[in-house]
Amino acid sequence: MWASKRPGPPAGGHQKKLIIKGLRSVPTLPATxxxxxxxxxxxxxxxxxxxxxxxxxxxxxxxxxxxxxxxxxxxxxxxxxxxxxxxxxxxxxxxxxxxxxxxxxxxxxxxxxxxxxxxxxxxxxxxxxxxxxxxxxxxxxxxxxxxxxxxxxxxxxxxxxxxxxxxxxxxxxxxxxxxxxxxxxxxxxxxxxxxxxxxxxxxxxxxxxxxxxxxxxxxxxxxxxxxVGSLVPTTVTPRAQTGSSSGPMDVPQYLVHVKRRLDEESQRASNYLGDGCKTSLLSTAQAELVEKHTDRLLSFSFDAMADAHMLADLANLFMLLDAVNRLDALKKHWASYIKKTGLRLVQAPELNVTLVTELLALKQRLDIILSKSFRNNASLMYTLSESFGEFINTRRNKPAQLVAKFIDQCLRSGSKISTDDDLDKLLDRVLVLFRFIQGKDIFEAYYKRDMAKRLLYNKSVSVDAERMMLQRLKTECGAGFTKQLEGMYRDMEISDDITAKFVDLQQAQPTEDIGFHAKVLTLASWPTYEPLGLVVPRQVEQAQDSFFQFYGSKHKGRNLQWQHGLGTCILTVNFDEGPKDLALTVVQGTVMLQFTQNDELTYTQIRNNTGLEDIELQRILQSLACGKHRVLTKEPKGRDIAITDKFVFNAQFKSPLVRIKISQILVKEDDKEDKDVEEHVQQDRMLNIDAALIRIMKARKTAEHSALMTDLVNQLKFSTSSAEVKERLDILIERDYMKRDESDQAVYHYVA
Missing domain, CATH: 1.20.1310.10 (Cullin Repeats)
Structure with missing residues (x-):
């Protein structure tokens, strides 16, 4: 019980109280x-x-x-x-x-x-x-x-x-x-x-x-x-992909089937199985359909798929193998395919003429597979480079020679390449092949020889193309690689200046009407050429003497040696049809000038007048009397030149052209030059091996054979055989640069 008091009434009134009393009984729930x-x-x-x-x-x-x-x-x-x-x-x-x-x-x-x-x-x-x-x-x-x-x-x-x-x-x-x-x-x-x-x-x-x-x-x-047990061989033209698994399949069809199965399982998980099982479900299907059969699928079809350029099917293969972490197996077959395909090209001598073109096509095809099917995977990209370099160097010097010749064909005037853009793209692709070649010195020797001919005979497609190629080589191999090649260019530019000054001097002192242009070549930069001993006509000899005196007055102490085999000339010849300009070599022109006074000469007379050897003279006469443009006639007729033959100026020669180029007959000339180049490079290589061995021994003082070989390989820029190294070691030991250890013949000591 409690009470509450309120403010009282006004003064004089009675106060009221509010009283609350407790319940007399507690309420209860009904029993039910x-x-x-x-x-x-x-x-x-x-x-x-x-x-x-x-x-x-x-x-x-x-x-x-x-x-x-x-x-x-x-x-x-x-x-x-x-x-x-x-x-x-x-x-x-x-x-x-x-x-x-x-x-x-x-x-x-x-x-x-x-x-x-x-x-x-x-x-x-x-x-x-x-x-x-x-x-x-x-x-x-x-x-x-x-x-x-x-x-x-x-x-x-x-x-x-x-x-x-x-x-x-x-x-x-x-x-x-x-x-x-x-x-x-x-x-x-x-x-x-x-x-x-x-x-x-x-x-x-x-x-x-x-x-x-x-x-x-x-x-x-x-x-x-x-x-997989009933797979059929992969055909070059894939069969229709029906998506049915009832009949036998080839590997491309099987890969499409597997991809469809995985897509179905992925959709099944999304539709009613729940994403929680998706990973395990796909992993199980991939393991059974792909991972356990990887080796069989690759060995059964990879080469055929790559040969047929099945980009979509190869992309399916890559995607499936990547999902099960079996790119190692793909990498192995990728390398094997590249090597086998490349070796078939490199080891076939009959393909020498088209080898570079075939290699470029192969590289382009492999690059497309790598980018479009293998997503430029870094490991497979490295395998491509490694395998390509391995097979291309199995034939020691030939690829380097053929690449140099191919570049020469591209840079020669008359090349079938239509635009400068196409030429640049092609040279960039060829440079990729060049990177794989180990024998860069062989390439340099052949490129130097071919470039010399282009410069001397004015056969370059353009000066800019030549310079850009030199810049590519310089970027790729360094300034030392292109030093002599750039020296050749400088010689040509200097020669133009010297000749211009000489021509100005000759115009001030009129002589016989003969155009003369000399190129002064530095012996150290250019290939070595053997002089022919040609007896030139009197007019040419006078021009040569004048130039010799002019050059000697400008440059004291320099020795000039005329290389008539490298020169060209243009003769204006009067035929019955009219005058024609004949584009000839200096040697061909000298032979033609023999018919200025006499229309008929014997072989012996021409030889005595020109001083040429029989092999060279026969080649020249064959080009003038037996070739496409026969400005001389031979008696008796025939393609072979004999000492008893007579030659007559062909006044009745006809041609719709005003200027006619008469090419030389190449009688295995290239084979001899190739042999000379390879011998020269081989000599340089032996000297490089000697120098590298001495450098290593001088630093080490004592070296075991295997360690010496390792250091040598690291220093050389070309591949060499153990037999060649052993030969050079024996020579250095004989010359007392080094000696073998008395107790262990595999250990060498440097002799100071």
Whole structure:
């Protein structure tokens, strides 16, 4: 009891008091309230489970649940709900599971389970709404008590596990997936619902997933063994890709089939299996379809696919092998293919004429495969470079010689290359081949010889092209590599200046009408040429003497030696048809000038007048009397030149051209020059080996043979054989530069 005082009345009035008294008796619940309320709630739960209407509204049921919870009867409600959920789940699932195990009823069982699960989830949601107050008070305040949703799921989970119905369901679901893999239509929505049921019940990872992955493993193991075991050879023209796995396949078709299978599995995981199994599912399929058969697939078809340039199929192969980390096997077959294909080209002497073109085409084809099919993989790119360099150097000096000759053809006037842009692109591609060549000194020797001919005979396609090529070589190999080549260019430029001054001087002192242009070549920069001993005409001899005096007045102490075999001239010859300008070499021109006074000369007379040796003279006469443009006639007729032959000036010679170029007849001249170049390079190589050995021994003082060989290989810019090194070692020992150890012949000592 308590009292509250209020402000008193006005002065002179009486104060009032408010008195509150306690209840005389405590109110009590009716005796049957708990039982009646639980019965109403239980009846409502059963009505919900049987999809019938409840006697009371959901709000009234909610108030009943709330009232019982407030009167501390939450445990009774929870026990009632647990019993009803267990009973209902057991009753429904037992009825479904009682159906006989028969393939004809498998789909019906899955449909019933899916129907049960869909209804059960909806019913459980409604029950949770009715008993929400219980879920938020009693359940939260009581330890080790599951939520109403978890309790409902546990009822289904316990039955599936206790009766082993889960195994039957897993088997049936996997059976449906297998049907879909075999091309049959299945109810994906039903499968999605069933898989979600396993996920909700917590049965997916511990039970469904392992069984499904094992079934996938067995399925693709059987399929891959069947298909790979019946592979047919890959044809140059691939057969139509039908996507069917019923008949025999070649490897490209098999790869398409595998790719389709993986796409199907990826879509299957996205559609109803869940992304959680996607990685394991694809890994299992890839392992069985690709990884275990990698070696057979590569050995059976890689060469044929690469030969046929099957870019899409090679891209499929790369993608699949990359996914299973088997690029090591692809790298091995890639290297083997490059070496085998390259060796077939390099080791075939009959392909010498077209070898560089064939190698360029091969490199371009391999580059396309690398970029479009292998995505410019760094490891495969390195393998391409390594393998290309290995096979191209198996034929020691020939590739270097042929590359130099190919560049010479590109840079010569009259080349079939249409534009400067095309020429630059082609030279850039050739430079890639040049990088693979180990014998750079051989290339330099041949390039130097060919460049000299282009410069001396004015055969370069353009000065800019020559300079750009020199710049490429300088960038690639350094200034030392192109020093002599650049010296040749400087000589040509200086010669033009000297000749211009000489011509100006000659014009001030008129002489016979003869044009004269001399090129002064520095002996150290140019190839070595043997003088012919040609007896030139009087006019030419006078011009030479004048130039000699002019040059001697400008440069004291220099010795000039005339190389008539390198010179060219233009003679204006009067034929019956009219005058023609003949573009000739100086030697050809000298022979033609012999017919100035006499229209007919014998072979002996020409030889005596020119001082030429028989081999050279026969070659010149053959070009003038037996070639395409016969400005001389020979008696008797025939292609061979004999000492007894007579030669007559052909005044009746006719040609629609005003200027006619008469080419020389090359009688194995190139073979002799090639031999001289290789001998010269070989001599230089031996000197380089000697110098490198002495440098190493001078630094080491004492060296074991294997260590000496290692250091030597690192210093040399060309490949050498052990026999060549042994020969040079013996020579150096004989010359007392070094000696062998008395106790160990494999050890060398430097002799100071």
């Amino acid at each position: 309230y708990k039982a009646d309320t639980l019965a109403r709630l239980q009846s409502a739960v059963q009505a919900i489970q049987t999809s019938q209407s409840t006697a009371q509204g959901f709000e009234e049921l909610y108030r009943d649940c709330e009232s019982l919870c407030l009167h501390k009867f939450g445990s009774d409600i929870y026990a009632m709900l647990q019993g009803e959920l267990d009973r209902h789940a057991q009753q429904q699932l037992q009825s479904i599971n009682a159906q006989p195990v028969d393939s004809s009823t498998d789909t019906a069982v899955l449909e019933q389970i899916q129907k049960f699960w869909t209804a059960y989830i909806q019913q459980l949601g409604m029950i949770k709404c009715v008993f929400l107050y219980l879920d938020r008070t009693y359940v939260l305040q009581t330890a080790n008590t599951a939520s109403l949703w978890s309790m409902g799921l546990s009822a289904v989970r316990r039955f599936l596990i206790d009766t082993d119905m889960k195994s039957r369901l897993i088997r049936l679901i996997i059976g449906e997936i297998t049907k879909e893999r075999n091309g049959k239509a299945v109810d994906r929505a039903m499968l999605l619902s069933l898989v979600n049921m396993f996920v909700e019940l917590g049965l997916y990872l511990p039970f469904f997933m392992p069984s499904f992955i094992e079934a996938t493993h067995e399925y693709y193991q059987r399929e891959s063994r069947r298909l």
